[in-house]
Amino acid sequence: MARAIMIQGAGSNVGKSMLVAGLARAYLRRGLSVVPFKPQNMSNNAAVTVDGGEIGRAQALQARASGRPLHSDMNPVLLKPESETGAQVIVQGQRVGTLRAGDFGQEKPRLIAPVMESFGRLCSDADLVLIEGAGSPAEINLRKGDIANMGFAEAAGVPVILVGDIDRGGVIAQIVGTKAVLPPEDAVHIRAFAINKFRGDPSLFDEGLTAIETMTGWPSLGLIPWFDAAWKLPAEDALDLGSRQGGAFKVAVPRLGRIANFDDLDPLAAEPGVSLDIIDRGRPLPGDANLVLLPGSKSTIADLALLRAEGWDIDLTAHIRRGEHVMGLCGGYQMLGQWIDDPDGIEGPAGPVAGLGHLDISTVMRPEKRLAQTRARCRITDTQVNGYEIHLGQTTGPDCARAWLDIDGRYEGAANATGRVRGCYLHGLFASDDFRAAYLAGRGGASDLQFEDGVEETLDALAAHLETHMDLDRLLRLAEEPRA
Incomplete structure (x- = not known):
């Protein structure tokens, strides 16, 4: 004993x-x-x-x-x-x-x-x-x-x-x-x-x-x-989540009210060439951001309403018009679509809510939760990703035809026609060094970090x-x- x-x-x-x-x-x-x-x-x-x-x-x-x-x-x-x-x-x-x-x-x-x-x-x-x-x-x-x-x-x-x-x-x-x-x-x-x-x-x-x-x-x-x-160690409390000044490549992340699984941000914060900017309420999304990352949320519909109330939806549209990139993860992925339907009232009043409309996808909330440790291959960069899935909801739509992750033959994620707006349900993407390096390099950034070794x-x-x-x-x- x-x-x-x-x-x-x-x-x-x-x-x-x-x-x-x-x-x-x-x-x-x-x-x-x-x-x-x-x-x-x-x-x-x-x-x-x-x-x-x-x-x-x-x-x-x-x-x-x-x-x-x-x-x-x-x-x-x-x-x-x-x-x-x-x-x-x-x-x-x-x-x-x-x-x-x-x-x-x-x-x-x-x-x-x-x-x-x-x-x-x-x-x-x-x-x-x-x-x-x-x-x-x-x-x-x-x-x-x-x-x-x-x-x-x-x-x-x-x-x-x-x-x-x-x-x-x-x-x-x-x-x-x-x-x-x-x-x-x-x-x-x-x-x-x-x-x-x-x-x-x-x-x-x-x-x-x-x-x-x-x-x-x-x-x-x-x-x-x-x-x-x-x-350098993953934080559990959202109150500990803060901006970190690094290099010229700027990643802007709106601080959602029920932000979840924000360990996705840790590898980006640790990158010497990346500046992570956590945008609090009352601040617009910065016009010089190279990437806007919409993180996971425990209450996607409520956080979508918060995003609109702060005017971040308008800032995001302007960001996309400037030709910059957006990544939505889990709840953030759902927000980027045309509709989020909650027929059983899991997150509040039952019924559909209009999404941001930047991806041609729709999500239906279901009580069943998907929980899995996952290995995937990025079909664009041909790099391996170790991550995990933890979400309610099923997402479908035309932009899923441009799914950019392969999980043992099951395609995951979606992208718009330009490829500059993407989303997926897989957390932990950026902790995989090869994927992070390839993703940043494709947008004019650079990686100089072995993230997992740094945690150890x-x-x-x-x-x-x-x-x-x-x-x-x-x-x-x-x-x-x-x-x-």
């Missing part, structure tokens, strides 16, 4: 996901068999697993850091927001329905069984399970029925490390305040703390560490400096960073065999 330890945060976005990835790679390099686990996640940036399910993108990165294939057990409950008050619920990789936020609390007691089942399977095949919490255990208003933080720690009988974020300020209050608000039966699970994202001279915080240790009774596992290369190097650097600044020996000693 594996030992396990849980990383919880004193607040959201303290760096839990990245710490778990770095710890996984560090302990893998020490010769341990490691597996990541997150009982409950909320994200529209998902990955497709080998067992035909989906998990949060952060767990996909952690699995990679662990040297493991992706499996739905690594994130048994995934919530994918579809509106301000509702989310699609994925259990052990499969969609089970949509719940309003107010109703989710009633469902949580029924979700602990599949969560524990998945956790048990992972524990049977590893030396160490690294568990990531969600949000913060200090949100005691959410404690009843909790499966994400202390509720899981109690059910599984696992120790907890609490992480604070010094970069946002108030880290002493974060850690000490968490101890103050937690009931004693929850606080007892916390065995130590760590401080993340420090900048400057660490000796200046010696008194701060002592104060936290004195007021909580918890030992410190380290003061972790800011990791400069963090941007960054994970190794993160592991070395944690080995230097955290007491990983002590952390490992604190891990325990789960009681449940």
